[in-house]
Amino acid sequence: MTALAANDLPQTVWLLQGVTFDTVLQYAFVVILLILFAILRAVRPGIVMAESAAADPSSDPSSSSPRRWFGSLARRLRSGTPSAERADVAVLAARLTEGFASSSLAERLARVRAEIKGRIVFTTSFGLEDQAIAHVIFTQDLAIEVVTLDTGRLFPETHRVWAETERRYGRRIRGLYPDHRGLETLVARQGIDGFRSSVTARQKCCFVRKVEPLGRALAGAAVWISGMRADQSANRSGMAYAAVDEAHGVLKVNPLFDWTRARVVDFVHEQAIPYNTLHDRGFLSIGCAPCTRAVAPGEPERAGRWWWEQEGKKECGLHVPRTVARPATNSASAPADAQGAVP
Numbered sequence: 072m073t074a075l076a077a078n079d080l081p082q083t084v085w086l087l088q089g090v091t092f093d094t095v096l097q098y099a100f101v102v103i104l105l106i107l108f109a110i111l112r113a114v115r116p117g118i119v120m121a122e123s124a125a126a127d128p129s130s131d132p133s134s135s136s137p138r139r140w141f142g143s144l145a146r147r148l149r150s151g152t153p154s155a156e157r158a159d160v161a162v163l164a165a166r167l168t169e170g171f172a173s174s175s176l177a178e179r180l181a182r183v184r185a186e187i188k189g190r191i192v193f194t195t196s197f198g199l200e201d202q203a204i205a206h207v208i209f210t211q212d213l214a215i216e217v218v219t220l221d222t223g224r225l226f227p228e229t230h231r232v233w234a235e236t237e238r239r240y241g242r243r244i245r246g247l248y249p250d251h252r253g254l255e256t257l258v259a260r261q262g263i264d265g266f267r268s269s270v271t272a273r274q275k276c277c278f279v280r281k282v283e284p285l286g287r288a289l290a291g292a293a294v295w296i297s298g299m300r301a302d303q304s305a306n307r308s309g310m311a312y313a314a315v316d317e318a319h320g321v322l323k324v325n326p327l328f329d330w331t332r333a334r335v336v337d338f339v340h341e342q343a344i345p346y347n348t349l350h351d352r353g354f355l356s357i358g359c360a361p362c363t364r365a366v367a368p369g370e371p372e373r374a375g376r377w378w379w380e381q382e383g384k385k386e387c388g389l390h391v392p393r394t395v396a397r398p399a400t401n402s403a404s405a406p407a408d409a410q411g412a413v414p
Contacts, residue, residue: 160315164322167313172329176338177207179326180296184213187322189293191215194285195244197232197347198357199335200298200327206344209240215296218245218288222280223254224359228349235345247284254279264361270380273362280359286319295321300335301328303356303372332372 167186171179184191193208193215195201208215219233237244257279261268266276289295301310316323327335332355339346349357353365356373364375 160322164311164313164315167324168311171312176203176326177211180204180207180213180215181211183294183296183324183326184215187294190291191294191296192289192292193217193296194288195219195298196357197229197236198298199332199339199346199350200300200330202232202236202344202346203335203338203342204296204298204326205236205240205244206342209242216245216292217242218247220281220284220288221246221248222359223249224280224361226347226349226357226360226363228347229357232345232347239345247288249280249284253283266362267379273377273380289319289321292321295319295323297323297325298327299325300330300332301325302331 163186167183174182191214193204195205195217196219205217207213208217233244257276258265261272261276266273295316299310301308310325310328312326312328313322313324315321338344347354347357349365353367354363354375355366356376357363358376362377364378366372366375
């Protein structure tokens, strides 16, 4: 670079004399604005995509690629399988299902923990089935997270058995609660008991109080363990022992899949497991207090849930059963009277 010629100095000095400090600040401000504008234009598509996915999960581009989605799940299940596909997860579910009927509850849960290297979450509502599963997890010291969804409308008896369970096993059960902004918006629109106005209104309430918190509970998990039984309702009769839950992106295992209510009652009694005293008063399936009543003799087990709605599919949205071929079960798993209470 050549040195500044002597005859150029007067012209340069003249130019600098015309530039004030304020002018420099103005130009710098304009340059900064242009840079920020370029950055916003670059990141805005990602923001829009994220907002769209939150409003409509089906709009998430990752959901349009089954191979990519199942690959992600398989990596969580097996802690880093490089070439994971749908078949890998299906094979794992089949392997867990193989021979499960002859296994005890403790053996089933231990096998799931041994087979899966990723995070496992068990969600409990403190019903009989959930208490049986929690008992095995805690007494066998299995590395399985135990969480519950506190909707804000639970029975006092449910909170009492929650506390009693923690005292009995010396373990904390993590509680997840509805997002306060979503809950405030829901109540402002519906009223405190607006869920009774229609099925749609009730489903919106269930989404805010249950489904959204469940999504947070299962975020990053490989396996979701639930206490569902196939004979609880016609809607659950086609469920599998282990299958991919595409709604939540996890492998879902139902270790009490083939148990009857009577068998669960016997197990809880034999092991002296804490249980919700509402069961002794005819509440066979217990959810939120405003949405649960005792059932009369002869009524289906889940007849007391959202009883003001027409009979048929009555679920809160947590469980989306998928019809599958059920394996043969022995006579000990035959349906029994659903009216069994804990002695």
